[in-house]
Structures are given as structure tokens and as C-alpha cells.
Amino acid sequence: MSRIPAALALVAPAVLALAAMVLPQRAAALESLPASSPRATVSLAAAPAVIAPGQPFRVGLKQQLAPGWHTYWINPGDAGTPPEIEFSLPDGAQASGFDWPAPSRIPFGPLVNYGYEGAVLLPLTVTPPASLKPGDVFTLEARASWLVCEKVCIPEEGSFRLDFPVEASARPDPAQAAGFAAAEAALPRPAPWAAAIGFEGAQGALRIDSADLTPATVKTAEFFPAEWGVLDHAAPQLLQVAEGALRLGLPRGAAPLPPDPMQGVLVLTDAGGQRSAFTVAAQPGPLPAAVASTGAAASLPLWQAALWAALGGLILNLMPCVFPILAMKAIGLARLSGAARGTVRAHAASYTAGVVLSFLALAGVMLALRAAGSVAGWGFQFTAPLFVTAMGWLMLAVGLNLSGVFEFGRPVRMGSTVAARGGHLGSFATGGLAVLVATPCTAPFMAAAIGAAMAMPPAAALAVFAAMGLGMAAPYALLALAPGLAARLPKPGAWMARLKEILAFPMYGAALWLLWVLAQQVGPEGLAAALAGGLAIGFAGWALGTAQAARRRGAQWLGRGSAILAVCAALALLPQLVGAPPAAANTAAEAGSEPWSEARLAQLRAEGRPVFVNMTAAWCITCKVNERVALQSDAVRRAFEARNIAYLKGDWTDGGPAIAAVLRAHGREGVPLYLVYPAGDGAPEVLPQILTEQIVLQALPAS
Numbered sequence: 098m099s100r101i102p103a104a105l106a107l108v109a110p111a112v113l114a115l116a117a118m119v120l121p122q123r124a125a126a127l128e129s130l131p132a133s134s135p136r137a138t139v140s141l142a143a144a145p146a147v148i149a150p151g152q153p154f155r156v157g158l159k160q161q162l163a164p165g166w167h168t169y170w171i172n173p174g175d176a177g178t179p180p181e182i183e184f185s186l187p188d189g190a191q192a193s194g195f196d197w198p199a200p201s202r203i204p205f206g207p208l209v210n211y212g213y214e215g216a217v218l219l220p221l222t223v224t225p226p227a228s229l230k231p232g233d234v235f236t237l238e239a240r241a242s243w244l245v246c247e248k249v250c251i252p253e254e255g256s257f258r259l260d261f262p263v264e265a266s267a268r269p270d271p272a273q274a275a276g277f278a279a280a281e282a283a284l285p286r287p288a289p290w291a292a293a294i295g296f297e298g299a300q301g302a303l304r305i306d307s308a309d310l311t312p313a314t315v316k317t318a319e320f321f322p323a324e325w326g327v328l329d330h331a332a333p334q335l336l337q338v339a340e341g342a343l344r345l346g347l348p349r350g351a352a353p354l355p356p357d358p359m360q361g362v363l364v365l366t367d368a369g370g371q372r373s374a375f376t377v378a379a380q381p382g383p384l385p386a387a388v389a390s391t392g393a394a395a396s397l398p399l400w401q402a403a404l405w406a407a408l409g410g411l412i413l414n415l416m417p418c419v420f421p422i423l424a425m426k427a428i429g430l431a432r433l434s435g436a437a438r439g440t441v442r443a444h445a446a447s448y449t450a451g452v453v454l455s456f457l458a459l460a461g462v463m464l465a466l467r468a469a470g471s472v473a474g475w476g477f478q479f480t481a482p483l484f485v486t487a488m489g490w491l492m493l494a495v496g497l498n499l500s501g502v503f504e505f506g507r508p509v510r511m512g513s514t515v516a517a518r519g520g521h522l523g524s525f526a527t528g529g530l531a532v533l534v535a536t537p538c539t540a541p542f543m544a545a546a547i548g549a550a551m552a553m554p555p556a557a558a559l560a561v562f563a564a565m566g567l568g569m570a571a572p573y574a575l576l577a578l579a580p581g582l583a584a585r586l587p588k589p590g591a592w593m594a595r596l597k598e599i600l601a602f603p604m605y606g607a608a609l610w611l612l613w614v615l616a617q618q619v620g621p622e623g624l625a626a627a628l629a630g631g632l633a634i635g636f637a638g639w640a641l642g643t644a645q646a647a648r649r650r651g652a653q654w655l656g657r658g659s660a661i662l663a664v665c666a667a668l669a670l671l672p673q674l675v676g677a678p679p680a681a682a683n684t685a686a687e688a689g690s691e692p693w694s695e696a697r698l699a700q701l702r703a704e705g706r707p708v709f710v711n712m713t714a715a716w717c718i719t720c721k722v723n724e725r726v727a728l729q730s731d732a733v734r735r736a737f738e739a740r741n742i743a744y745l746k747g748d749w750t751d752g753g754p755a756i757a758a759v760l761r762a763h764g765r766e767g768v769p770l771y772l773v774y775p776a777g778d779g780a781p782e783v784l785p786q787i788l789t790e791q792i793v794l795q796a797l798p799a800s
Contacts, residue, residue, distance in 0.1 A: 127270050128159070132255025136166045136245045141237075141257035142218065144277045146270035148235060148261045151227030155277055156259070157220040158182060158195070158241055160213070165247045167214045170200035172323055174330040175208035177250065180219060180243035187236070189226030195219045198283035199364050199374030200321055204703035205246065207696065209331040211321055218280040225263075233263040285362045285374035294347070294359050294379035300754035301328075301347040303363075303377075304385035310343045316366050318345050320377070323360040326352030332695035335762040339388040346758040348695055354381070384754075387551075387761045399557050402549040403564035409543030410456075410568025413535050416719065447521035449570040451528025456566035459532065460550070460559055463766075478533070479716040480752025482618045482674045486627045488534065489611035490634045490667060496604030497635065499597050503642035528570065534607070535569065543786075548764040617715035617750045623674045630667035637663035689734060693747035695755065698774075701743045705776050707798045708743045712759065712770035715750040719786060720769040727788040736797050773797060 131140040137160055144155040158180060160168060169177040184192045197219065200211040225235050242254040290307040303320055315338045322328050328350045335346035345363075358378040365373050459478075478484045497503065543565070550561035567574070608631070616624050637660040644656025691697070693710060701708050711728065713720035727733060737744055749756045749768050760770055763783050771784035775798045784796055 127259075127273055129257035129259055132253065132257075134245075134251075134253055135163060136247070136251060137162050137168070137243070137253060139241070139243065139253070139255055141239055141241075141259060142273055142276065143237075143259055143261070144269055144273050145261070145267050147264045147266075147268040148225055148229075149265060149267040150225065150229035150231075150263060152267055153222050153224045154267060155220050156223055156237065157218040157277065157280060158243075159276070160217050160219070160243070162213070162215060162217075162245065166245050167203050167210065167212045167247075168217070168243050168245055169210065169212040170321065171195070171197050172211055172321065172325050174203075174210035174212070176205065177210050177212065177246060178244050180241060182221075182239055182241040184223075185238040185240075186223075187226060189228055190235075191224045193222040195221050196284055198280060199285050199362050199372070202319060204699065206703075207331065207700045209699065210246070211330070218276055220277065220280045220284075225261075229263045231264050235261040235263055237261065283374070285376045288363065288375035288377045292363075292377045292379040293382055293385050295382045295384040296347075296349050296354065297384040297754055299329075299349050300384070300758060301349050302385045302758070303345045303347055303379055304388070305343045305363075306341060307343075308341050310338060311340050312338045314367055315343060316368050318343060318366075319364045320345055320347060321362045321364070323362075324352065324355060326350045327354055327359065329696065331699050333699055335758045337388045337762055342388040344385055344388045346762070348755065356381070387758075399553065399560065402546045402553070402561045405542040406546035406550070406561045406565035407568035407571075409546055410565040411571050412542070413565075413569050414572060416535070443521055444524045445573050445575075447524035448528040449567070449574040451525035452532055452570040452573075453528075453563055453566035455529040455532035456562045456569075457559055460562035463551075464555055464558060479614065479714070480618075480750065482615055482623060483671055485611050485615045485618065485716070486630065486671065486674055489608045489615065489627065490630060491530075492534075492604050492608040492611065493631055493634055494638060496601040496608065497638040499601035499604060501598065501642075502638045504645060528573075532566070532569070545764070547766045551761075551766055611716075614716040614750070617748075619674060626670045626673040630670045633663045633667035633670075637661075637667070689737060690744040690746045693745040693756075698745060701745075702774060702778070706741060706743050707776045708745060708772075708774040709737065709797070710745045710747065710759075710770075710772040710774070710781070712747045712749060712756055712768050712772075714748065714768045717749075717768045723769060723771075723786075723788040727790045727793050730790045732790055733793050736794055740797060740799070742797060 127143050127146060129141040131138045133139075139161075140159045142157050142159045144157075148154050160180075162168065169179045171179050173179055180195070182195070186192060198213070198217060200213060203210045203212050203214065223237060229235060237259045239257045240254065241257065242252065244250055244252050288305075290305045290309070292303055292305045294303045295301060315336075318336045318338075319334060320328075329348040330350065332348035333346075334348075337344040337346075358380050361377050361379070363375045363377045365375070367373070546561055546565065550558040553561070612624075612627065612631075615627055619627075640656045640659040640663060642656075644653045644660070647653050647656060690711070693712070698708060698710070711720075711724075713724070736742070747756045747759070749760075756768075760766065760768070763770060763772065763781075769786050771786075771788065771793075772781040773784065773796045774781045782796055785792060
């Protein structure tokens with residue numbers, strides 16, 4: 098019995114050879130014998146069954162990949178190499194290169210590749226010689242190589258041959274028609290829209306303006322550059338879609354940017370899951386401006402945005418960053434006790450005007466910077482070390498004034514050089530200063546209102562910010578409507594001087610806090626310049642107070658001159674902050690957290706882990722309170738650990754464009770922003786800007 102299998106083994110090749118000569122060979126003319134491995138089965142397929150002399154026809158490298166394995170696009174992404182093919186052609190024949198179907202993003206550990214999984218056909222065009230005659234056989238021979246990867250990458254290759262009957266008219270083969278039709282449908286079409294692309298530092302964006310693009314027609318978008326390395330392949334591409342506009346964030350890669358239009362493929366997916374690919378030649382220019390978010394904030398009507406803005410402005414009076422200004426407000430209110438109704442109304446109206454006009458000025462600057470392609474958002478001025486330093490010196494000067502080191506005019510005044518003066522100018526300036534120092538905080542309702550305002554026309558956006566100013570000024574404005582309330586305040590007396598001295602200490606605390614913020618932005622050289630400037634401001638206050646106490650005119654002029662020189666010396670130190678090296682990265686991260694980056698987020702999501710993202714800033718008081726109250730609680734930390742939730746913390750202290758793009762993509766114009774990403778590919782949940790431990794625990798995905 099053992100001899101029978103051996104005999105069959107000897108006879109089988111002869112039987113197969115005889116069958117090859119006797120049976121029809123139609124299939125061999127349409128698809129070559131495959132090159133097979135456990136990873137991939139690859140062959141050369143043809144669309145026609147019969148070709149005609151000189152008439153181009155389509156063939157394609159047909160790949161059937163095992164589950165988990167992939168091959169590559171013309172730009173392979175972070176690693177890999179695209180398939181290659183080389184033909185041996187008769188004289189007079191020509192072959193094009195591959196026409197590449199739109200690829201997919203394929204995570205590969207911390208990397209992202211561009212390529213194909215499953216079944217893919219890479220079509221190309223062959224033109225046979227015009228000298229062929231009916232009855233001839235046109236032989237097409239090719240040698241191809243490809244890299245197939247899963248956890249490891251293995252190079253493979255194969256040789257292929259196709260023999261085509263030649264007749265007067267070509268005939269397609271129905272058996273191959275469906276495969277080639279699907280391959281042709283997967284090829285990108287020329288985009289019907291003009292595209293613009295620009296970069297600012299490491300952050301870039303692609304923008305297209307067209308009535309065809311709306312939140313209803315575009316749910317996802319991906320851009321695949323034709324050139325390797327010009328973009329960060331692993332970084333997420335943050336999408337913003339509004340009515341008639343699309344903006345896709347494109348973090349820059351290590352390779353130099355091309356001087357000509359950037360070529361690539363834009364893949365859009367609609368609400369029904371239909372995938373469409375377009376070839377794009379994006380014209381280079383400045384960083385394209387942001388568009389409105391697709392979130393709920395972008396759809397708020399004007400009246401609702403204004404109402405929420407007013408509520409947010411009212412609540413802003415209770416936020417921690419406004420506490421130092423309560424000193425000025427308290428003294429101003431006390432001074433109004435017993436004043437005439439007309440005086441009360443005028444001071445309340447002046448303060449309200451200062452708040453509202455300051456909000457309008459702040460909004461105007463934000464809108465102008467946004468129109469110029471900047472990343473300005475709520476609290477943007479605190480991302481500038483010069484502003485932080487100047488505000489710290491101002492808080493120090495206000496504290497010195499309240500402590501009695503120097504005075505402006507009468508004994509009890511409002512604080513700084515302008516806000517310290519009595520009268521309506523002092524009330525107006527106090528309102529403006531309150532707005533400036535309030536911006537590190539974000540109150541409930543404000544995030545949606547500001548996000549909606551930034552998506553509105555300028556006039557409507559300014560109306561929303563004016564409503565926010567009215568909300569913040571409402572307690573003081575109430576005195577303008579009912580000035581009789583001032584009569585119920587305590588009568589002026591000696592207690593006011595003591596109150597003024599006590600309220601100086603919140604100002605000193607604010608100055609120290611701003612100094613800490615500055616330390617997160619600049620290195621030791623910049624911090625030393627700010628401290629030296631603070632010393633000069635302190636000396637100026639003392640010199641001015643000495644001049645005010647002196648009786649001799651010469652001593653008065655000497656003190657005032659010394660104060661002016663000291664202030665000038667402080668101002669002369671500001672340019673050093675511009676050239677100071679940035680502060681070193683804060684390596685002492687919060688326990689259990691790691692720095693946020695687009696690449697790290699993509700890697701964690703590729704691993705299937707849920708992720709909690711905390712976008713914060715050193716100057717954001719709301720952020721710090723949320724961390725103390727909720728994120729650093731034992732219950733939240735235990736939940737992170739038990740459910741294997743990664744905690745990424747993004748620092749927007751310097752106003753970087755990468756985090757700004759994330760904020761806008763989720764309808765926010767400033768920090769804090771809290772995102773909870775589920776395991777897998779689901780969209781993140783956006784948490785409120787005021788957190789409690791229970792809010793965080795309820796939002797975390799179950800283990």
C-alpha cells in the first residue's frame with residue numbers, strides 16, 4: 098500500500114502537464130499564476146480577454162492579503178516601501194506606472210503607515226504595438242516586488258506572464274470586469290475645489306471653501322501627501338467643518354516643504370459612510386484661518402449665545418482670578434455710601450462702560466488676530482510673557498498703593514496709575530482692569546457662548562462679548578438703575594483705611610501668581626529680568642511716596658524724578674523677556690499623567706486604551722481648581738488605574754497652535770478642555786469646564 102502514494106507522486110506531474118495542454122487556457126490569458134505565501138497572494142490580472150493592435154488596455158497587480166497584513170501606497174507613511182513592477186515588453190509596446198487607489202491610515206505601533214489591507218488591485222495601462230496583426234499573441238512579462246507587514250515586514254516578489262490573443266477589436270472579459278470597475282472607482286478624482294495650505298511653526302492646515310462642504314456632508318476627512326515626510330504621519334488631523342468651509346489640521350513633518358503646490362489625496366466620508374477620494378494641489382500660503390466648529394456651540398442662535406454670555410459674565414465675578422480686583426470694587430462701593438443719586442449713577446455707569454468697552458476691545462483684537470491666521474483664543478494675552486510681566490508689576494503697584502506706600506490724589510483711591518484716580522476715569526479704568534485679569538478664568542456658559550461668537554459674523558460676535566461685559570458689570574450696574582441701594586452700604590469712616598491696607602494682600606498674591614506663570618514661560622534669564630523690574634517698581638513707589646511726604650519742592654522733584662527713572666529702568670528690561678530662552682519642559686508631571694501630543698494620543702488609541710485628555714495652562718485658575726477638586730482626588734486616580742485609562746495633559750501656557758487646533762475642533766476658544774476618549778475609534782466626550790469628582794467618574798468608560 099505504501100507504494101501507491103509514491104507512484105501517484107511520480108505520475109501527478111505528467112497528468113498535470115497533459116491537462117495543461119488539453120484543457121482550455123482562457124484563464125491564463127486573464128490572470129497570471131499567482132505568487133503565494135501565507136501572507137499574500139499576488140498575481141497580474143488583465144481587464145480584456147482579447148486585445149487589438151495599438152489600443153491601450155488595463156492590467157493590474159492583484160493583491161489578496163491575509164488578515165492583519167498590509168502593503169503600501171506610493172507614500173508609505175512612517176515606514177515601508179510601495180510595490181514596484183518592471184515589464185519586459187516587445188518593441189513598440191509601452192506600460193505606465195501604477196494608478197494608486199486611495200489609501201488608508203494603518204497604525205503600526207507608534208507609527209502610522211499609508212497603505213492597503215485585504216484585497217487591492219493596482220491598475221496601470223499597457224499599450225501594445227500598432228504593428229500587431231489579428232491572430233498574433235501578445236506576451237506581457239513582468240517582475241514585481243512588494244513589502245508586506247504585520248508585526249514584522251517581509252519583502253516578497255514574483256514573476257508573471259500574460260498571453261493575449263490579438264484580434265481586430267478588443268473584447269473585455271466579464272469575469273474581470275467587476276474587479277477592475279471597483280479599482281477604477283477607488284482611484285481619486287480631481288478635486289472640484291481650490292485648496293490652500295499653510296504652516297506656522299510645527300502646525301499647518303489645509304482649507305477648502307465650497308458650498309458643497311457642510312457638517313451634513315462631511316463627517317471625517319484625511320489628507321495623504323504624495324511626498325514622504327512633509328507631514329507628521331502619526332499625528333491626528335483635526336477636522337473643522339462649517340457651512341461652506343473645511344479646515345484640516347496638518348502637523349508638519351521633518352522633510353522640507355515643497356515650494357510648489359502640495360500634491361496629495363483628500364479622502365472625505367459622508368454621513369452615510371460613503372468614502373470619496375480627490376487629488377488635491379494645495380496652494381502654499383499663510384496658515385489658513387479656522388472655521389466654525391461642528392459642535393453644538395457653533396449652532397447657537399445669537400439670542401441664546403448672548404444670554405449664555407451674560408450669565409457667564411455674571412458668574413465670572415465669583416471666579417478666583419477676579420478676587421484681587423474685589424479690592425478696588427470694595428473700596429469704590431464704600432466710597433459711594435451716602436453719595437448723591439446722580440453721583441452713584443455716574444460711577445456705576447462709568448464702571449459698566451469700562452467693562453463693556455474692554456470686552457469689545459478684547460473681542461476686536463481676537464477677531465483681528467483670527468482673521469490674520471493666529472491662534473488667539475480666550476485668555477490669549479496671558480500666553481505672552483510681556484503681558485504677564487506687565488500685569489505682575491501692575492498688581493505690585495496696586496498693592497503698594499493700597500498699603501499706603503504712595504498715593505494718587507486723595508487718601509483713598511482705586512489702585513493703579515489710572516484706576517487709582519478718583520472720579521469717573523478711575524471707575525472706568527477699574528472696569529477695564531477687571532476684564533484683563535478675569536480672562537484666566539472661564540465660568541459656566543462662557544465656553545459655548547465664546548465658541549458660538551467666534552463662528553458668527555464680526556458684528557454678532559461683538560454683540561455676544563458686549564452681553565458678557567454687561568453680565569460681569571451687572572452688580573455695579575444695578576446701582577445705576579437703583580442708586581438708592583448705595584445708601585444701605587456702610588458709611589465712610591476710619592474703617593476704610595484699614596480695609597484698604599488689608600485688601601492690598603490679594604494684590605501681592607496676584608503678583609506672585611503671575612510671577613509663577615512667567616516661570617513656566619521663560620527660563621531663568623527672563624525670570625531674573627522680571628524680578629529686577631519688580632524691584633524697580635517697588636523703588637519707584639517708595640520714591641513717589643517720599644516725594645509726596647516731602648515739604649520742600651526740591652525733595653519732591655527728586656523723588657518724582659527717581660520714580661520716573663525707576664519705571665523707565667523696569668520698562669527697559671522688557672526686551673530681555675522677548676529674547677529670553679523658553680522655560681525647560683516641566684518634567685515633574687502630575688502623578689499618573691504624561692505630556693499630551695497628537696502622536697502619543699494616536700498611539701494610545703491604536704493600542705485600544707481609553708484616554709482622558711486635560712488641556713490646561715499655568716495661568717488658568719479654573720484649570721488648577723478643577724485639578725485640585727476633581728482630577729487629583731483619590732477616587733478619580735483609582736478609577737484611572739482600575740480601568741487602564743491613560744491620562745494626557747496638554748500645556749497651553751505658551752498658546753501653542755497644536756493645542757489651539759484641538760480647542761477649536763471641539764468648539765472651545767480657551768482652556769480648560771477635558772476630553773474622554775473611549776477604547777477604540779469612538780468620538781470623545783467633552784466634559785464641562787467646571788468639574789466635580791462625580792462628573793469625572795460618571796464620564797469615565799467602564800472597565
